[in-house]
Amino acid sequence: MLSYITENMIFKTAQANFFLLAVHVLLFAVHCVNATELQIPQKFSESVHTNNWAVLVDTSRFWFNYRHVANVLSVYRSVKRLGIPDSQIILMIADDMACNPRNPRPATVFNNANQNIEVYGNDVEVDYRGYEVTVENFVRLLTGRLPENTPRSKRLLTDEGSNILVYMTGHGGDGFLKFQDSEEITNIELADAFQQMWTKRRYNEIFFMIDTCQAASMFLKFYSPGILSVASSLVGEDSLSHHVDPSIGVYIIDRYTYYALEFLERVQPNSQRTMGEFMEVCPKRVCISTVGRRTDLFGRDPYKVRITDFFGSVRPVDLSNNPANMNASLELPEEATKKSAKSDKFYFDDLFPVDSLVKQK
DSSP states (O other), X not given: OHHHHHHHHHHHXXXXXXXXXXXXXXXXXXXXXXHHHHSOOHHHHOXXXXXXXXXXXXXXXXXXXXXXXXXXXXXXXXXXXXXXXXXXXXXXXXXOGGGOTTOSSTTOXXXXXXXXXXXXXXXXXXXXXXXXXXXXXXXXXXXTOOOTTOOGGGOOOOOTTEEEEEEEESOEETTEEEETTTEEEEHHHXXXXXXXXXXXXXXXXXXXXXXXXXXXXXXXXXXXXXXXXXXXXXXXXXXXXXXXXXXXXXXXXXXXXXXXHXXXXXXXXXXXXXXXXXXXXXXXXXXXXXXXXXXXXXXXOGGGSBTHHHHSOOOOOOOOSSOOXXXXXXXXXXXXXXXXXXXXXXXXXXXXXXXXXXXXX
């Protein structure tokens, strides 16, 4: 009987030890999974792009559309501050509000009634202005189908390593955006233009941002990979202006762009803020319209994509392990100087032996 009790106790002890071992193994596995989940995957944390471009488009004319010019210049100012050079920014403005005779402050454009930020500045480089801002020129710019005599400043010289920010503002409706109040681009035409860009390897990723009425309708037809989209309003909604400057007499910025700029003003070139955070900048309680988003074509998680992947600029740096002696004399050795001073005599050979032919006659 004693041996039976002893064996039974040993058996139960073994069972308890086995159970404790299983619990430890399970907890270790859970810990490993949680640690893995907390680590940002390599493909999400880093981008493979090699350069950044921005295409910023205002499609509206006339003084009462002052806010659309302020919208696009606000984004222009932000991307320049974060490192994208003018040589890689295509700025299209349909009207020159800075020089409009109704402007009480000539050569300036403000996006705030307090006039805290003057977005026109002294170094604005407008690439397409006035009647150059057309649907044809915009599509040709994206697809690279420009005339041969088009200057470099009017070309989108992107490649398969380019991340492109495309920002558009103006008056729109369900499936279209008006240009100059005389023509319009449809969401199908825009989607086909992006597809041509993908086929011709003109981009790595695109961030499409639009501020207009029923703005989300413009990205519904997209079908090309690598496009992340955000819009100021859903289909059936209007995008509203933010506030009036009494001294100017018109609305000077739209709501969505105002709050987007407020976010961008706190971003630095080395910022760790993400595109996911940026896409939440204007909740409905302040925008009144509902911000639309589309992420299904984008290959990365927006919350693991740095905002500077689109609003900043990649700066290639070559690292070298070889130290450079900055104190070394820059004068050439005497022998090298004498050698370079000697000039070799050159002569031109006749392309056709005229003299010899004349002698033969």
